[in-house]
Amino acid sequence: MKSFSLGRFALPVYAVIAFVYLLIPIAYTFVFSFNNSLKTNLIWRGFTLDKWANVCQQQGVCEAFGNSILIGVISTVFATTLGTMIAIALVRYRFKFRSAVSLLLFLPMATPEVVLGAGLASQFFSLGAQKGIATIIIAHIMFCLSFVVVTVKARVASLDPALEEAGRDLYGSPSQVFWKITFPLLLPGIMAAALLSFALSFDDFIITNFNSGSAMTFPKYVYTAAARGIPAEANVVGSGVFLLAIAIVISIQVRSAAKAKRLRRS
Amino acid sequence: MAFAAFGSATPAKTSGPVKSGGRVALFLLLPGLAYLAAFFLTPLISLIVTSLQVPSVSGGYGTYDYALAIGNYWDVIASYYPQILRSFGFALVATVFALLISYPLAYFIGVTARRWPLLQGLMLTLVIAPFFISFLLRTFAWKQLFSNESWIVTTLQSLHVLSPDQYLVGTPFMVIFGLTYNFIPFMTLPLYTSLERLDIRLLEAGADLYATPAKIFRKITLPITMPGIISGTLLTFIPIAGDYVNASGDFLGGTGTAMIGNVVESKYLVQNNYPAASALSVLLMGAILLLVTFYVRRSGTEDLL
Numbered sequence: 290m291k292s293f294s295l296g297r298f299a300l301p302v303y304a305v306i307a308f309v310y311l312l313i314p315i316a317y318t319f320v321f322s323f324n325n326s327l328k329t330n331l332i333w334r335g336f337t338l339d340k341w342a343n344v345c346q347q348q349g350v351c352e353a354f355g356n357s358i359l360i361g362v363i364s365t366v367f368a369t370t371l372g373t374m375i376a377i378a379l380v381r382y383r384f385k386f387r388s389a390v391s392l393l394l395f396l397p398m399a400t401p402e403v404v405l406g407a408g409l410a411s412q413f414f415s416l417g418a419q420k421g422i423a424t425i426i427i428a429h430i431m432f433c434l435s436f437v438v439v440t441v442k443a444r445v446a447s448l449d450p451a452l453e454e455a456g457r458d459l460y461g462s463p464s465q466v467f468w469k470i471t472f473p474l475l476l477p478g479i480m481a482a483a484l485l486s487f488a489l490s491f492d493d494f495i496i497t498n499f500n501s502g503s504a505m506t507f508p509k510y511v512y513t514a515a516a517r518g519i520p521a522e523a524n525v526v527g528s529g530v531f532l533l534a535i536a537i538v539i540s541i542q543v544r545s546a547a548k549a550k551r552l553r554r555s
Numbered sequence: 556m557a558f559a560a561f562g563s564a565t566p567a568k569t570s571g572p573v574k575s576g577g578r579v580a581l582f583l584l585l586p587g588l589a590y591l592a593a594f595f596l597t598p599l600i601s602l603i604v605t606s607l608q609v610p611s612v613s614g615g616y617g618t619y620d621y622a623l624a625i626g627n628y629w630d631v632i633a634s635y636y637p638q639i640l641r642s643f644g645f646a647l648v649a650t651v652f653a654l655l656i657s658y659p660l661a662y663f664i665g666v667t668a669r670r671w672p673l674l675q676g677l678m679l680t681l682v683i684a685p686f687f688i689s690f691l692l693r694t695f696a697w698k699q700l701f702s703n704e705s706w707i708v709t710t711l712q713s714l715h716v717l718s719p720d721q722y723l724v725g726t727p728f729m730v731i732f733g734l735t736y737n738f739i740p741f742m743t744l745p746l747y748t749s750l751e752r753l754d755i756r757l758l759e760a761g762a763d764l765y766a767t768p769a770k771i772f773r774k775i776t777l778p779i780t781m782p783g784i785i786s787g788t789l790l791t792f793i794p795i796a797g798d799y800v801n802a803s804g805d806f807l808g809g810t811g812t813a814m815i816g817n818v819v820e821s822k823y824l825v826q827n828n829y830p831a832a833s834a835l836s837v838l839l840m841g842a843i844l845l846l847v848t849f850y851v852r853r854s855g856t857e858d859l860l
Contacts, residue, residue, distance in 0.1 A: 331699065434591065494691060531688040
């Protein structure tokens with residue numbers, strides 16, 4: 290912590306070790322996606338590209354993956370829309386019961402997933418609702434919503450109100466001002482929130498497990514398979530999603546760093 | 556505030572002219588808040604109602620009648636106090652480890668690497684990288700790496716750290732290891748947000764006044780980053796206390812490692828004993844609410860989001 294005393298190298302070396310530690314299970318999953326495994330994927334049996342080429346041959350993997358994508362996309366669209374509206378209201382308007390609203394938005398993030406899962410399951414049970422993809426989506430919108438609010442709110446707060454005023458001074462109608470000025474400026478924050486929401490939905494297991502009935506999602510597939518050994522095809526899906534997500538995030542970062550550099554120069 | 560770390564954290568507080576437009580605000584807030592009322596608040600009430608139910612008189616497996624059986628709570632406490640205590644014990648130990656591991660890392664990213672924004676961004680990506688691969692696959696990977704036949708275990712056995720019939724998977728150590736690993740990003744990000752704002756000149760002033768590095772850390776860095784420590788601790792402790800994947804027998808746990816989450820899962824999804832599962836969930840939620848109340852008392856509701 291004390292970069293003055295511990296010497297120049299202690300902290301960087303520590304950071305490298307910490308990153309290696311964080312990445313070990315990811316590397317393991319990736320390496321074993323190339324394992325020429327039989328039913329289970331426990332012992333290294335040699336390199337193969339088969340599992341990547343024929344992921345869907347393993348029963349259930351692709352169906353579970355498809356369901357997870359579907360659930361993720363629908364939940365993200367709803368959570369992002371509702372959450373963005375709330376974030377704008379929180380920053381731009383004064384209203385009564387403000388702290389009650391903040392608390393209501395905070396609590397879902399502070400509630401353990403078993404409680405959220407069991408609570409919703411009890412409600413669906415007492416309503417007599419059939420559990421399946423629809424109930425999973427309802428659950429996912431609920432727990433993604435607050436994370437969207439937090440993410441978009443940071444962006445709204447950093448928005449210069451003078452830009453919107455300028456729009457109004459030029460006789461822009463409220464909807465013109467919103468769609469031509471506010472929305473484009475908020476877009477990076479909204480995109481970040483949507484990505485976060487999709488990631489949360491895609492990886493959720495506990496809440497899903499309580500509200501899915503017989504519907505399969507990718508994490509649920511992995512959990513069920515764990516009892517008899519997870520097939521290499523699951524590693525393929527996990528690694529593929531990982532590589533895609535990392536590529537998206539890094540390209541966004543490199544792009545914004547380049548943009549910042551250009552701005553500084555001009 | 557703490558949770559802002561998960562998105563594009565811009566601490567700037569240049570909020571616009573705060574208007575008191577009742578109708579527009581209502582239009583913006585109502586749909587989302589109504590959603591939370593319907594699918595967050597009502598389920599919590601449902602949970603409390605279910606926790607007080609008694610087995611149906613008409614018989615029928617997994618059917619229950621409305622009642623006010625407060626006794627359900629005493630029953631679950633009497634039967635499951637080891638799991639309850641274990642959950643909070645594991646959560647406490649894993650949170651402390653996560654804090655000790657994360658603080659230097661967050662310091663390096665937030666303070667030392669400040670001159671290189673791109674590097675900073677890439678390191679933050681590495682911290683959240685585990686989020687991009689399934690939580691279950693990561694946990695399973697640790698299980699394989701520490702399995703009974705793995706070189707880690709055989710080496711420890713030949714060094715006599717472990718006796719020949721002693722293994723790691725299934726022990727409390729392994730569960731705590733997994734919990735710590737899985738929740739490190741939840742600790743590192745809030746710590747990073749508060750360290751990133753730390754003014755270096757304060758540390759230099761301390762050094763100018765001949766304070767030792769240890770004293771500078773204790774008197775300046777630590778108090779200033781306390782909000783990050785508190786929110787990181789909450790963000791780590793809460794999900795760990797309710798987790799059941801790490802402690803599950805198919806992952807890192809064994810016979811003596813079950814936590815509240817494992818009991819709730821088996822009661823709810825396997826045995827269809829909804830009242831007992833709900834009573835345990837309500838107890839867990841109550842304990843968490845106490846923690847959150849403590850946090851709100853300290854920092855107010857405005858800082859929650």
